[in-house]
Amino acid sequence: MTAAFAELPEAVPEREVTFLHTADWQLGMTRHFLAGQAQHTYDAARLDAVVAIGELAGRTGAEFVVVCGDVFDDPRVSSQVIRRTLDALAGYPVPVYLLPGNHDPADATSIYRSATFQAACPGTVHVLDHAGPVRVRDGITLIAAPWASKKPTEDLIAQQLTRLAPGDDIRIVVGHGGLDTLSPSDDPAIVAADGLERAVDEALVDYVALGDRHSVTAVGRSERIWYAGAPEVTAFDHVEAGSGHVLEVSLRRGAERAVDVTEHRVGRWSFRTVLDQVDGAADLQRLRDRLSDIPDKSRTVVQLGLVGSIGLAEQAQFEALLDEFGDHFAALKLWERKHRLTVVADPTEVSGLGLTGYAAEAAAELAERADGPDPGDAAAARAALGLLFRLAGGAR
Secondary structure: OOOOOOOOOOOOOOEEEEEEEEOOOOEOOOOOOOOOHHHHHHHHHHHHHHHHHHHHHHHHOOOOEEEOOOOEOOOOOOHHHHHHHHHHHHOOOOOEEEOOOOOOOOOOOOHHHOHHHHHHOOOOEEEOOOOEEEEEEOOEEEEEOOOOOOOOOOOHHHHHHOOOOOOOOEEEEEEEOOEOOOOOOOOOOOEOHHHHHHHHHOOOOOEEEEEOOOOOEEOOOOOOEEEOOOOOOOOOOOOOOOOOEEEEEEEEEOOOOEEEEEEEEOOOOEEEEEEEEOOOHHHHHHHHHHHHOOOOHHHEEEEEEEEEEEEHHHHHHHHHHHHHHHHHOOEEEEOOOOOEEEEEOOHHHHHOOOOOHHHHHHHHHHHHHHOOOOHHHHHHHHHHHHHHHHHOOOOO
16 A cells, blocks of 8 residues: 655745845935035045945945936936946946936936937946836846836835735835835825835735935834935935945845845935034134034035024124134035024124224114114124124134
8 A cells, every 4th residue: 555645845945135225326416505626526425435335245245236216316417427327337246226216217308218328328237117027137036116207196116016926036126205104195106114014024025125215214113124325415414314325135035034234334425414502702612612523524514503692703703613614614504494693783892893983983883783673784784793893803
């Protein structure tokens, strides 16, 4: 008699991969507060970050790089920006997959369809301009959700998830856009976080690589849904707290399912917001010390939001401080929405300058107007008094 044996299930195939997740390069971006050489230096730093990502791919053993939208800031960026970007990508030791986002959608004016891009694009650069699965190699599949216009009419990632059936491949969603749990909106293109979590929990996908949010952000409990953030800073630190990084992602699937995500810093610039109370010379000295302690000033932009009240002598010191540190930093600006530093024109300060004749008469008139009812006229008078105070040597 022959014994009957139950058929054993086939062994679950073991899959593993390491890749780099990045997004929001927005090459060609300009910042209104950067002038002249500072803007050129910033542009160069953004391209340096792109080069650094390729070097990181080589050091980490990554198999490929995914850029989750907004590679370029605008479809109308110069041919120089396009060619230099592709020159940098040609130096990568691994393939690169570029996803069109809201800044560079795959529409009729797509930068990826331009003659310049097409002619200069190296063979290792792949544009994910068609939605759906893209096989990287045996066992590894990308699920692309590109923007075909600036105003999608549905959740592009959810559209792709509904088409997936269970499988053995490691699947990596490559998407772009805001999440309903982080940026609630009635925009039909907002990405549903619950759908992402469900797809991860059900092992339909192993990782969701997102772009659009410029700060590194882990979403939900799974540790498999991430925004990579921008690789170089784009906004001040009260808005953008985790930019300047790239994510190294390692996935394993089979008898055991595992994920490991490591942040690597590639950016070198910083945009700092300094909020402070200033009510006299001691506070100004504290502000000076605080600015002095900021490192790497030539690659740092500072915006000041100061509140308080100072006299003419302190105003002169403050303006001298702005002049001095404006030379040290890439840019130093006042945050108009938060800056409320009032200058009080004390007549004794004016009389103490020892002015005579016309200069004394002008100073007296300015002091009177500085306390007048017209805010604009009073502000102009205080500014003129501050300049007169400096010219007359009162700031010493």
